[in-house]
Amino acid sequence: MMSNMNSRMNKKARAYLTKKFGAYCRGCQALELERKLVVDHIDNNNSNNNTNNWQYLCYSCNEIKNPRCKERKERPLDVCGGGCDSLDRETEITINREKEPKFREYVELRVTEEKQVPQQDLINGGAEYCGCSIKTTARWLAKMTSSQGELRKKKVGNVTMIIIKEESELR
Ligand SMILES: [Zn+2]
Numbered sequence: 001m002m003s004n005m006n007s008r009m010n011k012k013a014r015a016y017l018t019k020k021f022g023a024y025c026r027g028c029q030a031l032e033l034e035r036k037l038v039v040d041h042i043d044n045n046n047s048n049n050n051t052n053n054w055q056y057l058c059y060s061c062n063e064i065k066n067p068r069c070k071e072r073k074e075r076p077l078d079v080c081g082g083g084c085d086s087l088d089r090e091t092e093i094t095i096n097r098e099k100e101p102k103f104r105e106y107v108e109l110r111v112t113e114e115k116q117v118p119q120q121d122l123i124n125g126g127a128e129y130c131g132c133s134i135k136t137t138a139r140w141l142a143k144m145t146s147s148q149g150e151l152r153k154k155k156v157g158n159v160t161m162i163i164i165k166e167e168s169e170l171r
Contacts (some may be wrong), residue, residue: 005039005046013039013054020051027061038062064133099130103140106130107162111151116161119153 005013017023017039023032026040035058042053044066057065103126110117110125119141126137145151145162152169154161 005049009049010039013049013051016051017054017056021056024056025058025061026055027057027064030058032056035059040065099132099136100140103130103132103137104144107141107144107151111162111164116154116156116163119160119162122162 014023023037024030025035025037037056037058040055040057040062041048042055045053106126106129107117107122110122122141123134123137126141127134130137141162143149145153150165151162152165154163
């Protein structure tokens with residue numbers, strides 16, 4: 001949760017975090033020189049000011065953890081100006097580079113071992129495993145099940161399963 005702590009507490013938190021960890025975003029590793037950092041309450045409880053509940057996040061990573069834009073979309077009078085989308089994209093590029101290979105590995109391993117895995121299970125489990133949002137893993141999985149990918153979807157009852165394509169299905 002982005003902090004709305006008073007300025008004295010904020011100053012204290014910044015001094016503590018900078019000294020203990022250095023002034024960089026715990027999400028994307030951006031330095032304070034590159035991006036403005038905010039003090040985030042890890043458990044999203046703004047009144048929990050234990051030092052181990054603080055971390056630095058840049059605006060983009062904070063937006064991913066605490067997506068205020070999405071809330072705003074539900075309240076259309078409060079327009080966010082569209083800037084949030086571009087921040088999301090920028091952060092997503094950084095995340096993709098680091099985490100997409102990890103997600104692919106995770107999916108390939110599970111599908112190989114279990115033959116067929118529910119789509120939602122891979123999206124949720126992969127997000128947990130890679131530490132990113134299910135929106136992101138859903139997009140990665142969609143790429144893997146595209147006509148270019150090595151996987152495909154298969155309906156089993158009401159559940160969409162992910163399976164490996166047959167040799168003959170691969171182009
Ligand atoms: Zn960041």
